[in-house]
Amino acid sequence: RCSHLMSISDEHVAEMDLGQSVTVKQLNCSSCDKCVALSFSDAWNTPEDILTDDTERNGWFEVSSPRDRVVCYALSQIMYRQFEVPEEEREEAIFDQPDPTDIVMIFWLKGQAxxxxxxxxxGSLVERTMEHYAMHTLDTAYVRSVKRRQGYGMRMLQNITSSYPGNDIGFSKPISFSMWKVLRKYLQHNADYRNKFWEIEGTGGEGNQKLIWYAIKFQDKKKKTLHNE
Structure with missing residues (x-):
């Protein structure tokens, strides 16, 4: 990564627990401390190689195998967290590892995640607070930077709404600037969901829900007022 040859020692290798009895070893560069390789099933591969699937899958697929979990780890904790660093000022947050009860979906494009x-x-339980989620809630979402502005955010929302037709859908705070743009576009073209998309805090219980379409229209009105002034 740094264009330097560095010696490798055990101090640069960390073993990560991905849950569901899946572990992966991560080798970080001794110079920049960024990941250069991951070891799974006794084989070292670069993060880019981990994100390649020989079956050339296309579309959204639910994580169902140990290797899929490693792919998700490479996307969320390596590509996003280390190489496309989230910008706090754009409400982009660091992602935690998925909980065992989370539904994890990966988008494959010609065999590339x-x-x-x-x-x-x-209804899923948060053990720390003993509260249950009030609705199906999008907790984390990410598309690699080289594939943004190509409609994949819209396809994500289409996949979610087709998976839970007619249901209220929550979106965990903070919602990034880029996701707000996708939500605006989606709701402009899908009026049936204007009363079903919610910005939520925590588990989205009473008092912790805000209608997203209302928030969008409020911002539009605010901008119009400022412009007229």
Whole structure:
């Protein structure tokens, strides 16, 4: 990564627990401390190689195998967290590892994993607070920067709404600037969901829900007022 040859020692290798009895070893560069390789099933591969699937899958697929979990880890904790560093001023947050009850979806494009999202199912329990999610909730979402502005955010929302037709859908705070743009575009073209998309805090219980379409229209009105002044 740094264009330097560096010696490798055990101090640069960390073993990561991905849950569901899946572990992966991560080798970080001793110079820049960024990941250069991941070891899974006794084989070292670069993060880019991990994101390649020989079956050339296309579309959204639910994580169902140990290797899929490693792919999700490479996307969320390596590509996003280290090489496309989230910008706090754009409300981009660091992602935690998915919980065992989360639904994790990966988008494959000609055998390349280019994005993922995680859903907190309605009714799933947060043990720390003993609260249950009030609705199916999009908790994390990411599309690699080289594939942005190509409609994959819209396809993500289409996949979610087709998976939970007619249901209220929550979106965990903070919602990034880029996701707000996708939500605006989606709701402009899908009026049936204007009363079903919610910005939520925590598990989205009473008092912790805000209608996204209302928030969008409020911002539009605010901008119009400022412009007229």
């Amino acid at each position: 280019i994005g993922f999202y995680t859903i907190k199912p309605k």
